[in-house]
Amino acid sequence: MATGPLRFRTPHIEELPTTGSRQAPGFAWVAVSGAQDDPAKNWGTSNRKRARASLGGPTDQQREALSARQQREVERKIRDLNSDNSKNAAELPIPKKEGGAGASTVARAGKTPNTKKILGSGKTFAHYLDDEEAEIARTGRRDVDVEAPTGAQRPSKTPLARRKTREESSMSGSPAPITPVAPPALPRISQALSFGETTTLDAEEEGDDAVPPLPSSAEMEALLNAPPLTYSQARSAPPTPGAPPPRRFCETCGYWGRVKCMKCGAMTCSVSCKEEHDQSKCLKMYA
């Protein structure tokens, strides 16, 4: 409802009187949502960068994006650590020995078709691991457990009474230890040893915590004959959730990390190390 001469044409605005309206003052109390306007922090700036920095840190979405990038960096570092310099060295040609020309070419290529295939294959360990896991996913552990390798797909014609039970093989590749073969109940062993006397039965069951008796020979045999673990099953499991959080170190000098870089999440120990990080290492990750 501003009046006064304006150079451009304004649309005609007229406030219509409604029944409930009173003459309103020039200001109004407006409800403010809490996190937005903390006047101590904001100073009403229109500077977006400052506002973003002062508004309680990155949003959840930003934080997730940052941690995904950090996670990828960590995994890339671990992969580099496991590398064997094989990129430039895997194709190192084997020098030719002096010797009969005909004999050496035969020997180089392999004497039988099997060995020719082996010597000519360029498979790496990852291929063999994948092959084995595919095999396990398809059937049980074929090479060691199953006696007859053929006819695994056909339904068995042996009557139930004569079928041997197939050992259950664990299909998951989880690194957690599989349940041990030894039976869990120790009092049962003490029962066997106590020759059925009821009084000593109770005593043995309560004296369990003193010295548990050695497992019987049947259990030892079961333990010894258990199938070997696959490559993934034997891996050491992650530490329990109750363990202390992983320690972070300064990227520049190796001391404890105390200061976290806002852009890339790397830790440094002090201001001088942080400057070093900003100059040479941070931009590389950021870009």
Place this chain on the structure above:
Amino acid sequence: MARQKAHSLINAPAPAPAAPPTATLILDAGAHTLKAGFSTAGTCHIIPNCLARSDRDRRTYIAADLASCRDFGELAVRRPVERGYIVDWSGEKAVWEHVFAAGGVLGGVVAAETTLVLTEQPGAPAGTARMSDEMVFEEFGFAGYYRALGPALNAYAPSPFLPSTAPPPPPGTPLECLLVVDAGHSHTTVTPLYHGRPLHPACRRLDIGGKLLTNHLKQLLSARTFDVHKEVWLVNEIKEDACFVSQHFARDLERTWKHNGSPRTKVDDGGDSIVQDYILPDYETITRGFTRPHDPTLTARNRLGLGLATTSTPATAPKEHILTLGNERFVPPELLFTPSDIGIPSAGLTGTVLQSLAALPASLRPAFLANIVVVGGTALLPGLVERLRAELRARVEEGTEVRVARAGDAVGNCWLGGARMARDGGGLGRVVVTRGEYFEHGEGWVRRRFAGKGVR
């Protein structure tokens, strides 16, 4: 051509009239070195298990030739054994032929008259096992063959817990209970053995080995001093010479703090200073680097800590290139005990040993806790055994006896066990597969035999 090959296979020595093998060769094929020797020998020959090419020398070295190499700078190394399993057989064949050659360290191996005992790591995929069996019989033509689990052979070596004056047990008898921690190049395995047989549900593997420690040290040095990304051999030597496992990580980290970039003006307390100078080889006068206590005057002018020094006669003396090592000495080996420092989701060496013990019945645990033997190349790091013992004692309940020892010859202990087992002819004869049996029954049968499933 194919018909000729088929004929040769059919006419292959169905070896009924073959003479029994006269010698037994034990080969412990590791990722870093190959330990080879006949069972009658007292010690093994340790041969680098790689093919290396030096661009400066313009030569490719196979296996033991590497000892004659003068310049290890920017050595490109091809390792046929990956993660502990023989994957690249063309490379491995070249190495073996070099080792078996008439002029080699073993004095010539005639495969047709030799029984081979080959080690493999636990958890092998079926493909690598099959390849090994086929190569040994069909390509090399050994007369007999036994593929043993590497850690299991350690049970036949003399126990490090007995005093050296005690008479050694007769060859062929394994130790009763043994927990073998094999800290090798590719990984570290924890294997409980009962009378020489592994208890499979309790075997564990930590994917940290000497290779990862060397690569980590390489990255630290490249970030802080100068770029050594291509110098794997040199950094391996630095790791072997200067690295150790710290007993109090936090305290040692404080002692090596660089105080915000100012040059180290004071040598830290206690007299046994952690900071050391490493003199780099220049492959002309110095072929192998060595360490020296830190001398701050030499590096004071250069902020990177890379100094040049001349000895007292400046005119003719060679210049030395010096690398100052502070916390780089003990931070890479710390990864063995705290892999989460770098982000690897694993439990550390102590945690892995405890996981392995947790998978055993409770009554067996004290027996194995009292017999822990550490073998392997990475076990040579000073302070590793003490640290493992201290951490285990802290985490196991009071009163249980914890004995951890490093085998006398950590690198060759597995070979020694294999040799002692092989000297007992009867024991070996029960498990060995002969060439005739291989061609008669086929490869799958052989693999099941080695896994203990078949009937003799």
